[in-house]
Amino acid sequence: MTRHDARKLSKERRFGRVVLCAVALAWLSLIVIVPLAAVLGEAFQDGAGAWWRAITDSEALVALRLSLKVAVLTVPLNTVFGIAAAWLIARFRFPGRSLLMTLLDLPLSVSPVVSGLVFVLLFGAHGWFGPWLADRDIQVIFALPGIVLATTFITLPMVAREILPLLEAQGDEQELAALTLGASPWQMFWRVSLPGMRWAVLYGVILTTARALGEFGAVSVVSGHIRGETTTLPLHVEILHGEFHFQAAFAVASILTLVGVFTLVARRILQARIDAAE
Amino acid sequence: MMSIEIRNVTKRFGAFTALDNVSLDVPTGQLVALLGPSGSGKTTLLRAIAGLDPPDQGEIRDHGADVTRLGTRDRNVGFVFQHFALFPHLSVFENIAFALRVRKRPAAEVHERVRELVALIQLEGLEHRRPAELSGGQRQRVALARALAAKPRVLLLDEPFSALDARVRHGLRRWLRKLHDELGTTCVFVTHDQEEAFELADSVVIFHAGRVAQLGSPAEVFQVPQSAFVADFLGGTNKLAGQVTQGQFHVAGQTWPQRLPNGPATAFLRHGDVELAAEPPLHRPSLAVRVTRVRSNGPRTQAELRTLQENLLLVAELSPDRSLAVGSELWAVPRKLHVFADAPGELRHGDTQEPVTWGEFI
Numbered sequence: 001m002t003r004h005d006a007r008k009l010s011k012e013r014r015f016g017r018v019v020l021c022a023v024a025l026a027w028l029s030l031i032v033i034v035p036l037a038a039v040l041g042e043a044f045q046d047g048a049g050a051w052w053r054a055i056t057d058s059e060a061l062v063a064l065r066l067s068l069k070v071a072v073l074t075v076p077l078n079t080v081f082g083i084a085a086a087w088l089i090a091r092f093r094f095p096g097r098s099l100l101m102t103l104l105d106l107p108l109s110v111s112p113v114v115s116g117l118v119f120v121l122l123f124g125a126h127g128w129f130g131p132w133l134a135d136r137d138i139q140v141i142f143a144l145p146g147i148v149l150a151t152t153f154i155t156l157p158m159v160a161r162e163i164l165p166l167l168e169a170q171g172d173e174q175e176l177a178a179l180t181l182g183a184s185p186w187q188m189f190w191r192v193s194l195p196g197m198r199w200a201v202l203y204g205v206i207l208t209t210a211r212a213l214g215e216f217g218a219v220s221v222v223s224g225h226i227r228g229e230t231t232t233l234p235l236h237v238e239i240l241h242g243e244f245h246f247q248a249a250f251a252v253a254s255i256l257t258l259v260g261v262f263t264l265v266a267r268r269i270l271q272a273r274i275d276a277a278e
Numbered sequence: 279m280m281s282i283e284i285r286n287v288t289k290r291f292g293a294f295t296a297l298d299n300v301s302l303d304v305p306t307g308q309l310v311a312l313l314g315p316s317g318s319g320k321t322t323l324l325r326a327i328a329g330l331d332p333p334d335q336g337e338i339r340d341h342g343a344d345v346t347r348l349g350t351r352d353r354n355v356g357f358v359f360q361h362f363a364l365f366p367h368l369s370v371f372e373n374i375a376f377a378l379r380v381r382k383r384p385a386a387e388v389h390e391r392v393r394e395l396v397a398l399i400q401l402e403g404l405e406h407r408r409p410a411e412l413s414g415g416q417r418q419r420v421a422l423a424r425a426l427a428a429k430p431r432v433l434l435l436d437e438p439f440s441a442l443d444a445r446v447r448h449g450l451r452r453w454l455r456k457l458h459d460e461l462g463t464t465c466v467f468v469t470h471d472q473e474e475a476f477e478l479a480d481s482v483v484i485f486h487a488g489r490v491a492q493l494g495s496p497a498e499v500f501q502v503p504q505s506a507f508v509a510d511f512l513g514g515t516n517k518l519a520g521q522v523t524q525g526q527f528h529v530a531g532q533t534w535p536q537r538l539p540n541g542p543a544t545a546f547l548r549h550g551d552v553e554l555a556a557e558p559p560l561h562r563p564s565l566a567v568r569v570t571r572v573r574s575n576g577p578r579t580q581a582e583l584r585t586l587q588e589n590l591l592l593v594a595e596l597s598p599d600r601s602l603a604v605g606s607e608l609w610a611v612p613r614k615l616h617v618f619a620d621a622p623g624e625l626r627h628g629d630t631q632e633p634v635t636w637g638e639f640i
Contacts, residue, residue: 173363176330179350180357181377182428191380195367276410277366 001042039257042250054251062228063236063252070232071212074151083201087193090167091175101242104157116150116221131178141167142224147232150218156210159204161208162274166200169254169278199273203266210263214256279341280514281306281432281464282327286335287321296322298372298488302605304432306341309458309465311475313509314485320468323485324434327466328357341431356425356433356463361441362417364409370396370420371405376560377428398457415446422454426463435467439474451478472512476500484508506618509546516552516592518545525616531587533562534615542620549580551613554602564611567592569602583610 054060088094089101107115121127121142133140140146166237174196178188194201223230231239233256240249240268282304289297299317304310312320325331327338329350338346346352364373373378374395377389396402399419409417418438425433438454439447456477458465469475475482476496483493492499492508503509508519520529522543527536529545536543558564567583574580583592583601591633592610596602 173359173361174365176350177357177363177365177424178376178380180328180330180353180355181380181424182351182354183376183380185350187380191376192365195365199366213505 018050030041036257039250039253042246043254045250046247050247051251051254054205054245055255057248059228059231060236060248060252063231063233064255066144066147066231067213067233070074070147070151071209073148074155074212075205075208077152078155079159079205080199081156082161082204082208083163083194083197086167088165090164091172104160107154109158112154112215112217113154116218119146119149119218119222124237127150141222142226142230143229146222147219147230151215153264154218155208156213158208158211159201162200162204162207163197166197166274170196177255196277199270199277203274206263206266206270213259216232279296279306280304280339281308281341282466283337283339284323284327285337285339287323287326287338288334289319289326289331295488297326297563299336300488300490302483302490302493304464304466306464306591307462309455309478310467311479311482312466312468312485313470313472313482314491315470320483320485320486321436324403324436324466324468327432328355328434329353330357351423354428354430354432356428356430358418358421358425358433358435358438360437362409362421364417364421364424366409369406369408369433370401370412373409373420374423374427376424381428391427395427399423402462413446414442415450418442418450419453422457426461431464433463433465435465437468437470440469440471447474450605454478456569472596484511486511489561503546503616506544506620509616509618514549514595516547516549518546518590518592519543520617522619527615529588530565530585530590532565534563534617536617538554538617538619541615544620545612546616546618547592548614549593550590551594551615552583553611553613554594554596554600555609555611556580559611562611564609565592566607568607568611569604572596572602572604585610 014201043054055064085100085104085223090106120141122129123133123146124130125134125141127141130141138145140149174192175188178192179185183191213232214234215232216238220235220238223235225231225235225239225254227239233252235254237249238254240246240252280303282302284300284302287297287300288295296317300319300323302323311325314320322331326333327354329345329348332347336346337344340353340355343593358436365376368376371392374392374545375388383391392405396405399422401416401419401423404412404416409420412420418441422438439450442450451474454465467478479496481494482496482498484491486505486507491511492504494502500512503512509515516530520527520543521541522528522536522538523534523540525537526533527538527543527545534545549633555564558566566586568586569581570584571582572579573582578597579596579598579600581594583594584590585592586607589593
């Protein structure tokens with residue numbers, strides 16, 4: 001190859017790089033940045049005072065409280081489950097292991113609407129356990145338990161999916177070392193296994209929280225949209241939007257947007273620590 | 279007094295037999311090397327002694343007590359892993375203290391013992407560092423101190439120096455030998471490096487295809503290999519394929535008396551056991567050779583020779599001051615020749631060189 005050819009090629013490569021960058025940036029702007037800016041722009045279009053009034057409106061506060069309640073109930077359940085499932089899959093070979101791995105991914109691949117309907121089918125008034133629950137005056141669908149169940153289902157794999165690759169990369173030598181040093185399995189777990197995966201667990205918890213606060217589809221099916229009772233933040237946004245309170249809708253939506261941005265920042269910070277633990 | 283007694287231990291991973299009816303005694307206070315190529319069973323045996331991979335059949339006794347089915351934590355053995363397996367979130371101090379912390383020993387005792395061990399491994403002043411802030415050699419010493427903290431009766435080391443560079447490795451070897459002589463703890467270590475085994479150990483156990491091929495002092499196994507595998511594995515060997523007929527081994531026009539049955543046989547001749555002479559000696563068999571190449575790798579000089587009859591390759595170790603002209607003809611006089619009949623399957627240690635990952639089988 002002559003020097004001329006080399007220069008020509010490098011020029012072509014540079015041109016290709018510029019074009020690709022431009023396309024990527026334009027697409028990203030159209031799909032992500034412009035909508036994001038639009039949310040914040042709409043939220044603050046009548047000033048910070050209007051924004052504050054919208055998010056401290058009594059119905060908005062009820063929705064916020066309900067969303068937080070759902071997150072507080074869901075996250076610990078899925079954290080414990082996620083750690084147990086990831087550890088089981090990473091450290092043991094047992095019949096049904098690959099089935100467990102497949103089932104773990106199911107909530108990610110099933111449409112959230114279907115996930116919600118499943119619980120209506122099980123616990124609704126005409127569902128399998130509906131009459132039994134009705135006899136005992138236990139309300140699951142159109143109430144907090146239903147919303148928590150649907151959210152737990154949706155966020156089931158998130159903690160496990162973050163821990164599993166880390167556990168597999170780390171291998172079991174540290175855990176075996178703890179056993180040879182006289183640790184009981186519990187001591188091994190609390191003193192070695194859990195500290196080794198702590199950053200991945202934390203990131204899984206943040207992801208689960210963000211999703212628990214933001215889940216719309218499945219929750220929409222089981223909640224019944226009872227205003228001031230079973231409307232979570234995303235449902236509240238929808239109601240406001242449907243009633244043409246655009247500024248208020250975007251103000252509440254801006255909270256959910258901030259949760260998303262926070263999750264991304266957390267990812268940047270935690271990923272380095274997770275990589276270092278491998 | 280025997281520290282570890284292994285009786286007829288067999289361990290399989292799927293279709294692969296890692297240990298095939300192995301029996302072995304480790305006397306108290308000895309430093310024993312398990313030596314062999316990858317996949318020969320040495321690490322599996324070490325893990326069986328530690329209780330990490332219990333054997334399928336057979337018995338393991340520790341100071342007379344049957345520990346075959348005992349869990350790892352109840353065995354009181356120290357184990358040093360190949361890649362150290364230090365706890366990255368704990369300081370040097372807490373890593374070493376781990377065995378005492380899980381036994382809920384009083385803080386004063388923990389401090390006293392850790393201080394003692396830190397002095398032993400010469401890392402005073404680094405107690406608060408994390409493992410990531412230490413060099414490879416320092417990490418290995420922390421791993422040793424951690425394994426010694428609960429005063430185990432047996433210390434097991436899995437390829438303890440293989441993850442370190444050559445200079446650090448040599449220093450640590452001498453240090454480990456000194457440490458063993460001071461503490462008197464029974465040590466069993468796994469290695470694939472014969473130089474390491476010979477330099478460190480009181481006795482060497484050579485593994486081949488899941489069995490003990492030979493055991494003895496380093497000098498014994500080196501001087502008197504009992505099988506073609508051992509003669510070949512303890513490297514730097516020329517292999518001369520020949521024939522035994524009527525009590526004579528024939529190769530390249532020369533004969534050596536042998537008590538072997540008639541048939542094909544192979545002679546093993548160490549590079550260092552080849553004397554070179556200008557004239558054939560009167561009372562010893564010698565081979566007429568031509569020098570084809572002389573190469574030097576620093577302290578060692580080796581000559582590549584071809585026998586004039588049969589054109590067999592011979593490598594001879596030369597003293598550094600000796601110069602040889604390529605193309606010159608002279609006589610190679612074997613100082614010592616180990617001849618083994620070519621039993622089928624005997625010379626196949628090359629087949630087991632592929633590393634076997636245990637993880638796939640667990």
